[in-house]
Amino acid sequence: MPTDLDELFQGLGRQADAIPIAPPEAARLRGRQRRRNRAVIAAAVAVCLVAAGVSGLLNRPGRQPDSTVAPSGPGLSAVGSPISLGNPVTVDYSVTAGGRVFTLWQAADGTVNLLAADLRTGAQAWKTQRPAKPDAFMHLYAMSQGIALLAEGRISVYDPADGRLRWEMPYSEADGLTVQTRAVVRWSAQTRRIEAFGWQDGKRLWSLETAGDKLVTVRSGTEIRQEDLAGKRVVQVSATGKGQVVDLDSGTAGETFSIPAAAANGTITAFEEWLISEETWPDRSGYRLHATDLRTGDTRVIAERESGHTLGQADLCGPNRLCVLDKQDATTTVTAIDLATREQVWEVPGPDGAEGIEAHDGYLLTGGGGAGTLYDRNGQVVYRAPDSAVSWLTAESLLRVAGSGEVERIRVANGHTERVGTVPLQIGVCAAVPDRLACPTSEGLRIWSLSG
């Protein structure tokens, strides 16, 4: 049946007109919330951006031909059949860990769905559901030791092997949470204690009274996937300007040191031996960045920007080197700073509208504003993408899964781009490990081999 574009767009317009619109109060509330939560979000971004699993635990197909892999394009072969997701409007998370992909979405009636599939065979491993309010806040931490789902004021830990609910405990928006190989670690705003709970049975492994108001996970700066972020240490930071490093294996705290009082909406992050804190002022814009040496407690100012500037994001981009994305309206600048000497190593204009940065082994990927740009260790542009659908695949390669479905692999060293294939209409962000790509699509959850 021939159909003209006018008819098709009229149908699209009718569909759009049926979409509910929130009242203006919701937009104002979001605007206020954006300011308040900025620090929390910046810390969470590092975890969310690496929405994939741990390559070392992946059950790789090995050198033998894999009978579950069917060729479907140059370099991109379907693994197994599409797994039905029940036609959701959108999928919230897809995270890989331990050779599986875990996909989380909420149905229109609020039902939370968590599905696991085997990355090697492409087969569904299990699926679990539970009721929730529509549009409930959800977050997913996936490790080979357990799957932690945050939804509606509780943490639910599932067995990654069979989806069995192991244990649950309360969680509030004001709490802090991090995961590591042995335990789920929660800082309770109510009790002001940091507590570690074993993945298997939720048994309390240790508990520590704190004077802090915030839990900052110490990152190594070499993480690519969520499971790589399993923290060994956290820094508890107080609003009054005190910091203390806590070892997550033993539950022991180090010496207390002084830091600049954290700004109410400022960013605080920690990498290796450095705590990076942002100072802002109530009467003017601009910011000042401090670096505290976690070994000595020594704090120094490493950057200061005048009124009109805002901090986009900071990430470790080499040993003792911090890369900072600065924003002034849509204009951005990327600066590399030596933390030991406080000297600027290089500074280059960033892409207009860039929102964030992800560094790995000295290379720096900026994203947001409709573009993705890769810089080398000297701040030279290695690669530019026409969109920001680019993420780290391995230390040596990036993966671009464009909205059109086009998939490309980019060599970090020289920006060489290899077309891998195409995937159908995506309804959520894809997750990838070095040899597998998993995407929630309009056809269901699809898994492809990236090894050709």
Added chain:
Amino acid sequence: MDFDGFYRDTSRRLMRYAYGLTGDPGEAQDLVQEAYARAWQRWRRVSGYEDPEAWLRLVVNRLSTDRWRRLFVRRDRAAAEPPLPPVAPPSENTVLLVRAMRTLPAAHRNALALHYLLDRSVADIAAETGASIGTVKSWLSRGRVGLATALEPALLPEGTSDAH
């Protein structure tokens, strides 16, 4: 101009535009809210613009394919906002059109959304995007060809007939 009045007057049109760019009702809701939240944060300045609605469309356009933005927004949205009613799934034709739209370059997709969903003339689109009229015509023409290619043979077996 008051923010609430502006919101009420323009949000339905912005939703059309956002949905045209993304084809995802949840994402369109999120984009619209995000654009207005940003407008509210700088309302004194935005309300003084000659065409604040065009500014909103620019924000939506820039954010529409941005996975990085989602990460910043998702937690805010969840923490701050009451749930919206569920959305009916799109028709088969809409799914096909959305899929075809996603194969197009961003400029072509944007021009088509402005033209077909918001009834903007070529001159309007040129003024809004800063492109020449000839460039906009080229975007629309190439966009239609791209859609026809992507939609065939599913919906347009005998070629595209464009009555616009």
